Amino acid sequence: MVHYRTTITSVGPDVEELLESGMLILFADGAPPELAEVSVQHLVVDGPSDSAPLVGAEIRIGAVSARLTAIGDLAWKKVADIGHVVVNFNGASTAHRPGELSASEIDAAILAAALRPGAEIIIVA
Template sequence: MHYYKTVISEVGPEVKDLLEGGVLILYADGAPPELAEVSVLHRVEQAHAEAPRAGAQLRIGEVNACVTAVGQTAWHKVHEMGHVVINFNGSSAAERPGEICAQPVDTAQLLACIRSGTVIELVDL
């Protein structure tokens, strides 16, 4: 099942620094400038009402990571404003209610995929 499919439209200048700390922030196109600086802006193509669970696959271009936790309000924020914080810390419990946790990934490989046109998907295999 496809939970979510979106396409990167723009990458904020501070995204690289956050990614080096294992954090990726997504915001739908039209985010305020101060949020756009730290975010990957995107256009949603498909969004399922049901939230993904631990074990779902997060795909960003060629990079895959297993989702390890989904915060209580994360999916609501994704639907309402296309916003989510993805923390590549492998935690089995989200520290903040609006975040999705995933397995750690190779930062350099992920950075290479974070560009306009890259597809981001959340799927159940």
Template sequence: MNYYRTVISSIGEEVQSLLEGGVLILYADGAPPELAEVSVLHRVQEASRDVPRIGSVLRIGEDSAVVTAVGSSAWNKVSELGHVVINFNGSQTAERPGEICVSEIDCGRLFDCMKSGTVIEILGA
């Protein structure tokens, strides 16, 4: 099952420093400038109403991580606003309701592969 598919349109100036801390923020195109500078802006192509299950795969370009927790309001925000905070901490529990936690990966390498046109997907396990 494909839960989500979107394409990166631009990457804000502050994304790299946030990613160094293991956090990636996505916002749909049209986000206000103060949010755009800390976010990866994207164009949604496909979004399921079904919340991704633990064990689903987040794929960003050639990199992938496993979903370990989904906050209580995270999927509503993704579906309605194209907004989500992805935390690469491998936590089994989302500390904030609007975040999705995934397994740890090399965030420096991830940043290097992200550019306009890169596909982000969440795929069923």
């Protein structure tokens, strides 16, 4: 089941710096300039599904794949309401904040290389 499919439209100039700490910020197209600098902006193609994905669901960014390890209580609502979510690629079993997703670790350089306009981000069960 596809929970979410979106296409990257732009990558802010400060995204790579945040990736060094394992943090990826997604924001729907039209983010305010100060948020656009640190965000990957995107345009939704499919979803979000009515129900949040479960731990273990796959998140694919281009050809890079990880597994969700924790889902904050408010994360999926934020995805649905404003197309915004923070994904921490830290393998944590508990989301640090209610509006965040945690996923298995990915090397920052590999993740940065996958973040290109036109690439898809997909969350599937």
